[in-house]
Amino acid sequence: MTRADQITFDGVSKKFGENVVLDDLSFGVAAGERVTLIGPSGSGKTTILRMLMTLTEPDSGTITVDGDNLFQEMRNGTLVPAREQHLRSVRRKITMVFQQYNLFPNMRVLRNVTEAPVHVLGLSQDEAEARARELLEMVGLADKIDAHPAHLSGGQQQRVAIARALAIRPEVLLLDEVTSALDPELAAEVLDVLRDVAKSTSVTMLCVTHAMKFARDISDRVLMFNEGRIIESAPPAELFDAPQHERTQRFLRSLREES
Amino acid sequence: MSGGLWLRLLDGLLVTLQLTGYGAVLGLLFAFAAGLARLSRHRVVRGIAFAYTEGFRGLPALVVLFWLVFALPGLGFQLNPLFAGVLALSLNIGAYGAEVVRGAVLSVPAGQIEAATALNFTRWQRMRRVVLPQAVVAMVPPFGNLLIELLKATALVSLVYLQDLTFQGQIVRAATGNTAMTFFGLLVGYGVIALILTILMRLVERRAAASLGRAVRPGLLSGRTS
Amino acid sequence: MNFDWQTAWDSVPQLLQGLLIALQATALGYVLALVLGLAFALARRSHQAWLRLPVAFFVEFVRSTPLLVQLFFLFFVLPTVGLELSPMWTGAIGLGVHYATYTSEVYRSGIDGVPAGQWEAATALSLPRRRTWTRIILPQAIPRVVPALGNYAISMFKDTPQLTVITVAEMLSVVKALGSQNFQYLELITMAGLLYLVAALLIAWPVRIAERRYRKENA
Ligand SMILES: Nc1ncnc2c1ncn2[C@@H]1O[C@H](COP(=O)(O)OP(=O)(O)OP(=O)(O)O)[C@@H](O)[C@H]1O
Ligand SMILES: [Mg+2]
Numbered sequence: 001m002t003r004a005d006q007i008t009f010d011g012v013s014k015k016f017g018e019n020v021v022l023d024d025l026s027f028g029v030a031a032g033e034r035v036t037l038i039g040p041s042g043s044g045k046t047t048i049l050r051m052l053m054t055l056t057e058p059d060s061g062t063i064t065v066d067g068d069n070l071f072q073e074m075r076n077g078t079l080v081p082a083r084e085q086h087l088r089s090v091r092r093k094i095t096m097v098f099q100q101y102n103l104f105p106n107m108r109v110l111r112n113v114t115e116a117p118v119h120v121l122g123l124s125q126d127e128a129e130a131r132a133r134e135l136l137e138m139v140g141l142a143d144k145i146d147a148h149p150a151h152l153s154g155g156q157q158q159r160v161a162i163a164r165a166l167a168i169r170p171e172v173l174l175l176d177e178v179t180s181a182l183d184p185e186l187a188a189e190v191l192d193v194l195r196d197v198a199k200s201t202s203v204t205m206l207c208v209t210h211a212m213k214f215a216r217d218i219s220d221r222v223l224m225f226n227e228g229r230i231i232e233s234a235p236p237a238e239l240f241d242a243p244q245h246e247r248t249q250r251f252l253r254s255l256r257e258e259s
Numbered sequence: 260m261s262g263g264l265w266l267r268l269l270d271g272l273l274v275t276l277q278l279t280g281y282g283a284v285l286g287l288l289f290a291f292a293a294g295l296a297r298l299s300r301h302r303v304v305r306g307i308a309f310a311y312t313e314g315f316r317g318l319p320a321l322v323v324l325f326w327l328v329f330a331l332p333g334l335g336f337q338l339n340p341l342f343a344g345v346l347a348l349s350l351n352i353g354a355y356g357a358e359v360v361r362g363a364v365l366s367v368p369a370g371q372i373e374a375a376t377a378l379n380f381t382r383w384q385r386m387r388r389v390v391l392p393q394a395v396v397a398m399v400p401p402f403g404n405l406l407i408e409l410l411k412a413t414a415l416v417s418l419v420y421l422q423d424l425t426f427q428g429q430i431v432r433a434a435t436g437n438t439a440m441t442f443f444g445l446l447v448g449y450g451v452i453a454l455i456l457t458i459l460m461r462l463v464e465r466r467a468a469a470s471l472g473r474a475v476r477p478g479l480l481s482g483r484t485s
Numbered sequence: 486m487n488f489d490w491q492t493a494w495d496s497v498p499q500l501l502q503g504l505l506i507a508l509q510a511t512a513l514g515y516v517l518a519l520v521l522g523l524a525f526a527l528a529r530r531s532h533q534a535w536l537r538l539p540v541a542f543f544v545e546f547v548r549s550t551p552l553l554v555q556l557f558f559l560f561f562v563l564p565t566v567g568l569e570l571s572p573m574w575t576g577a578i579g580l581g582v583h584y585a586t587y588t589s590e591v592y593r594s595g596i597d598g599v600p601a602g603q604w605e606a607a608t609a610l611s612l613p614r615r616r617t618w619t620r621i622i623l624p625q626a627i628p629r630v631v632p633a634l635g636n637y638a639i640s641m642f643k644d645t646p647q648l649t650v651i652t653v654a655e656m657l658s659v660v661k662a663l664g665s666q667n668f669q670y671l672e673l674i675t676m677a678g679l680l681y682l683v684a685a686l687l688i689a690w691p692v693r694i695a696e697r698r699y700r701k702e703n704a
Binding site: 053054055084088091092094095096098100102103104105106115116119120147148149150151161164165168 | 371373376381382388473
Binding site for chain 2: 487488546548549550551552553554555557558561562565639643644645646647650657660664669670671672673674675677678681682685686689
């Protein structure tokens, strides 16, 4: 962890009942860095992203983004649990793309993408639409602008979700297994879009994925999780080709056998 | 049966439709106010809404109506009879509607709210732009059933001398002496209104489903559920 | 405010007698609704169109028309066809038939909720149709609809004041009788309302417990 880190986890722990999900976890991510999180099911990867998105609170420890403490704020000289207003100010820089897309079924594709820019960022309808059209073009869905989300394939829905996330100009993009609900072919479409995003923007990316080729292409660093701890951290070439930890070796072997 | 009696029935029909219409609007208001209040973060607000829904689901509509018409004057308030009727009916139906609103809001998947949070919507925007538009679609079919319940309940006002369809039916019965035919005719009349309301609600249901890009149920009458 | 507590208090014993009669009507009507509703539900699942369609029409018709008018109809028309019933029985039949149209829908949803595989398994064992119903389908369908059925007991109780129009001496009739003597409707109706509320909550209690238990089992 260095001073320059945009995101820091410091001694973060989380239990669900008796189940220890994160165990005194500390790590940092630099601005613009692309980090891939891997690890067996239940090792706490989703929990980390959800915490950054302020959807799950840690039991102890601190999480900061650009120096701002996510879940605590100063009030009258003391640190108190953050209120909605503070949470909204830290959320401004971060957004998340979900495994199940979560497009709003009550809005057509274009409005899914313009709704937050208009009502959260305060853009004019025209500005928001112009930007949404650009983004939908980029994800290859310019012709689906007027479609209902329910009428799109999973891969198309996920690409809209990516456009929707980028429309609020995030500094940090969280991606939680965004292709694992998709057939391989559709997954490939989505990964291509994300490669584009990685290439053409400087957004910080935290990405949970088991698509190793993709992780190799885009990430600066891979973190291997096990039982709520990081057991190995290295650039993809190193971690994938010469894993040090026995658990990592076993996990990668099982991934390869599967594909 | 003389033309005058037919005119009476027509007058009664209008009063019944008025009661149903106003009752539905006011009942919808109570339903949303109480249903959303039950989900409030504030205990007091939740408590008041809970007392309202539990209370009016335990109080007979007819007793509420009698109270508004015959007891309230004892406290120095005299309500317009039509208003008293609408109020009693809508307080009752609103308590059931509140449960519909609450259930529908809770049925919106958590992922929708999380996605709205990830886009940094405010709490109110999440409700107004994401949750409610989806919840309303789920409310339409049960609201359709409640509308029929409301229509049926309007007949109670005839017991406090409001001249609705049932009241005028009693007059016709007295005038013609044909008891069986009159009451059967009344039942058919209510049945026809209910049928029309059901068809209208089915059309609303179709539009609502289409707003989420969902396929619509075929048939305007088949498979009504309770 | 001039609420006369003495009058209110003095009316309680007579109101309670009315309440007892209301509960009696509810009990009779409810048993009828449970039995008749199941018959309706089975008839609507019948393969015989001559049975299925008229029952479906009757259920939809009764369910969309006011109980009050139905009570008038029964009260005045049954005697003309030679059926001289007491007001209590007329009321119980009115409530029972009206609510059977609701309980039949509840049974139907319970029956529809039994997985199709159960029917197929019964067919594979070549169980006769009647036995499939009584041994396989209904034992699975009915437990899951108990809470929904219970809710209609509360609704039915709430409809008992309407029996006043057919001269059943339930609580609202008591209110009217006492009120015609002392004109203290404020006190009388308020007390009656409280008693209705308490009684409805007492009936609701086991229903809520059943609901919670059911939800837990299916969580
Ligand atoms: N809301 C919750 N309540 C209870 N337990 C939870 C909750 N959310 C997560 N968990 C538990 O926390 C553990 C870590 O979950 P998490 O979703 O972070 O794992 P993951 O690494 O993302 O796994 P996967 O690869 O399966 O997505 C799991 O054991 C999970 O069951
Ligand atoms: Mg996960």
